[in-house]
Amino acid sequence: xxxxxxxxxxxxxxxxxxxxxxxxxxxxxxxxxxxxxxxxxxxxxxxxxxxxxxxxxxxxxxxxxxxxxxxxxxx
Numbered sequence: 001x002x003x004x005x006x007x008x009x010x011x012x013x014x015x016x017x018x019x020x021x022x023x024x025x026x027x028x029x030x031x032x033x034x035x036x037x038x039x040x041x042x043x044x045x046x047x048x049x050x051x052x053x054x055x056x057x058x059x060x061x062x063x064x065x066x067x068x069x070x071x072x073x074x075x
Contacts, residue, residue, distance in 0.1 A: 010056045013049065037057045038057055
């Protein structure tokens with residue numbers, strides 16, 4: 001599967017958010033990840049990164065629905 005540059009950026013930003021949560025000794029779950037991504041997006045100046053952060057929030061929100069909602073993300 002070939003991922004686009006945008007998809008790679010989105011995945012990198014999700015990873016960055018996870019690392020920031022871990023640095024703060026926070027729980028890694030869909031809710032905390034969505035909150036961190038939204039916070040990152042609110043301070044991001046680069047339009048491409050802000051767009052990728054918004055897409056990451058949408059992906060995390062979508063994956064956090066249903067039976068998997070209580071699952072903890074792992075690397």
